[in-house]
Amino acid sequence: MRHLNASTPSFSFDSGVLVEMLLGKIVSGPLLESTITANTCYFNLSEAEYVLCRLLDRTQARSKVDKLVRSNYISLTDVAELYANAAEIKCERSLALGECYTIANAKVTGSTALFAFQEEDLKSEMEKKPFDVKIQFTEILPRTGSP
Amino acid sequence: MVVMEIMYSVTVIVSIAIIAPMIFMGTTTISISDDLRKQLLKVAAELQAKTGEKADYDDVVRYLLSRVARDEQLLKQACAPVNVDLSRVRTELRKGRAEDK
Numbered sequence: 001m002r003h004l005n006a007s008t009p010s011f012s013f014d015s016g017v018l019v020e021m022l023l024g025k026i027v028s029g030p031l032l033e034s035t036i037t038a039n040t041c042y043f044n045l046s047e048a049e050y051v052l053c054r055l056l057d058r059t060q061a062r063s064k065v066d067k068l069v070r071s072n073y074i075s076l077t078d079v080a081e082l083y084a085n086a087a088e089i090k091c092e093r094s095l096a097l098g099e100c101y102t103i104a105n106a107k108v109t110g111s112t113a114l115f116a117f118q119e120e121d122l123k124s125e126m127e128k129k130p131f132d133v134k135i136q137f138t139e140i141l142p143r144t145g146s147p
Numbered sequence: 148m149v150v151m152e153i154m155y156s157v158t159v160i161v162s163i164a165i166i167a168p169m170i171f172m173g174t175t176t177i178s179i180s181d182d183l184r185k186q187l188l189k190v191a192a193e194l195q196a197k198t199g200e201k202a203d204y205d206d207v208v209r210y211l212l213s214r215v216a217r218d219e220q221l222l223k224q225a226c227a228p229v230n231v232d233l234s235r236v237r238t239e240l241r242k243g244r245a246e247d248k
Contacts, residue, residue, distance in 0.1 A: 028226040068226075
């Protein structure tokens, strides 16, 4: 949902952010306290789940993603609303499709695209031509002390 | 900027035009203050701008209820810490995305 409450920062979570949050690397406090709102899409969720599956196992990955979705703390944008935008970004930029969906989601929802870390391809594309959405990295969110 | 404002105003007007008749089409009647009705219309306009589909009061109330029905325990369980090195997490995502290219 676009800015229902304009004072609350709204983010489009990339798959990397979802994985790090689901592993407890980034604290979920800002979501619980509603100091930020977050959205993602099924493409990014799918990416997060297969990465978790490779890191943990199928059951744990499924359980974590399912609980996140059922908690209703993250809004899910319908992929049908995003696919054309994501395709346009992918056509013009040398980025992974997952990154394109995150940026498309930020554009459609009027939020800030949030990435876990600055990949070379993203950095290079940002330098080449700025995106028409705001992009931030998870340094803005508190981290836990775990490795 | 001006164009955006005009587009937003048009969206709001269209939303109001679409939502107004819905008052008489529901299966039950509830009484709400005029102020609350105006706030619901604003949310309807936001929903419509996002989805591109008309939003009625039913959609608005369902949307707002879905926001209320958040389960804190589920989020905490989903985000329970797991001892995996952060560099492994990034390597796996990087590897997965490279496979897609």
